[in-house]
Amino acid sequence: MTDVVRLDAVSKVYGKGQGAVAALREVTASIPRGTFTAVMGPSGSGKSTFLHCAAGLDVPSSGSVRLGGTELAGMGETELTELRRRRVGFVFQSFNLIPALDVVENVTLPLRLAGARVDREWLAEILRRVGLEGRAGHRPAQLSGGQQQRVAIARALVTRPEVVFGDEPTGALDTMTAREVLGLLREVVESMGQTVVMVTHDPVAASYAGSVLFLADGRIVDAMSAPTADKVAERMTRMGAYA
Incomplete structure (x- = not known):
């Protein structure tokens, strides 16, 4: 397996002088291709910063970030925007759908922004896989929270990205709906060969991933393969997350 994302000695400092954090x-x-990785840690551990640097949303203070074979250091904002648009998918806690657009229009928005052609067969395939075939003409207000997040996942997949980043993608959903969405993300990895990196604070959510990276005080302090909710929660407790 090749690495889709690689961080080498990445540091990120906000502020200057005595106020620097x-x-x-x-x-x-490193994130191997075709894997589902969860990133966990206490509040303030650096989870979101890790995701933002890995996805090219933020620029490290030092170190190297590679997406596929592309080094992100030294790229300008326009180049980074173009790279994210073509090669990265995003799923956030707030679904970030446009209320005036229907499902198909929301899903294909990244392609239209990039001036790319919509592959109708691929679009139909994605809508089928995320369970939205019968909702194509609906607007977000006509959908449940779980259906809205499925739209966001379809939107993340429509460009055939190299990696999908999820930032607390089930944080706004009830328990049953969250499990459906997590099952869908796992299926995207297993059946489509997609790569997913998900930041979460929830041990149950992390248990759907194939591996977990644990962050504390801005450092990776542990990793776990074949995680279970109980093992993840126990490890988090020892990190002081729930103390």
Whole structure:
């Protein structure tokens, strides 16, 4: 397996002088292609900063971030925007759908912004996989929270990205709906060969991933393969997350 994302000695410092805060400290990590990785840690551990640096949304203070074979350091904002639009998918806690657009229009928005052609067969395939075939003409207000997040996942997949980043993607959903969405993300990895990196604070959500990276004080302090909710929660407790 090749690495889709690679961070080498990445640090991120916000502010200067005595007010400087180190959000990431010399973080080195690799995300293999076709895997589902959860990133966990206490509040303030650097989870969101890790995701933002890995996805090219934020620029590290030092170190190297590679997406596929592309080094992100030195790229301008226009280049980074173009790279994210073509090669990265995003799913956020707030679904970030446009109320005036229907499902198909929301899903294909990244393609239209990029001036790319919509592959109708691929669009139909994605809508089928996320369970929205019968909702194509609906607007967000006509959909449940779980259906809205499915639209967001379809939107993240429509460009055939190299990696999908999820930032607390089930944080706004009830327990049953969250499990459906997590099952869908796992299916996207297993049946479509997609790569998913998900930041979460929820041990149950992390248990759907194939592996978990644990962050504390801006450093990766542990990793776990074949996680279970109980094992993840126990490890988090020892990190002081729930103390």
